[in-house]
Amino acid sequence: MDQIGWAMLRTENTHALTRDLQARQGRKAGADITAQVHSVQRSPLVSKGAAGALRKATQVSGVSDPNRRPGPGETAFHYGLGMLPGALYGVTRRSRPRLSTGYGSLYGLGLFVVMDETAAPLTGIASRTGSYPWQAHARGLVAHLVLGITTDTLLRATDRIWHTSRL
DSSP, rough: OOOOOOHHHTTSHHHHHHHHHHHHHTSSHHHHHHHHHHHHHHHHHHHHOHHHHHHHHHHHHOSTTTTTTHHHHHHHHHHHHOOOOOOOOHHHHHGGGGGGTTTTTTHHHHIIIIIIIHHHHTTTTSGGGSSSSSSHHHHHHHHHHHHHHHHHHHHHHHHHHHHHHOO
16 A cells, blocks of 8 residues: 555656645645655655655655654554554455455445544544645545555455365
């Protein structure tokens, strides 16, 4: 998910990327935004693991120094946000088969709506949804759809392996 979102962010229109960065809390137009836009557009498409993804996230968000390595708490929080909903999906999809509609795309859509469009603005992690350009919403939707489909695909493969080994 991070790699897809980052690739889309890196190739995004400069004006839309500037608006995206300005929408983030506490951001004003100025030289630091321009420097961040150039930094995002010049960064490599592929990061090295969670540390690289978190470094990119802090680079874009301006939350912390982009050259600082994330601590264990930040890494755990980042992975927890991904693993907890995935684990819940893995457990509930058997009792509620409709959850796996679209091979996980419904799950991805739900994550996008709940996490990006609702929880992040309500908790103050992100600005209100109307502050961001449509490209930011499209990027989040695509990344979450990829996550949902990938999660469902891996769970189906695991189900087949589990079922075969029990025969």
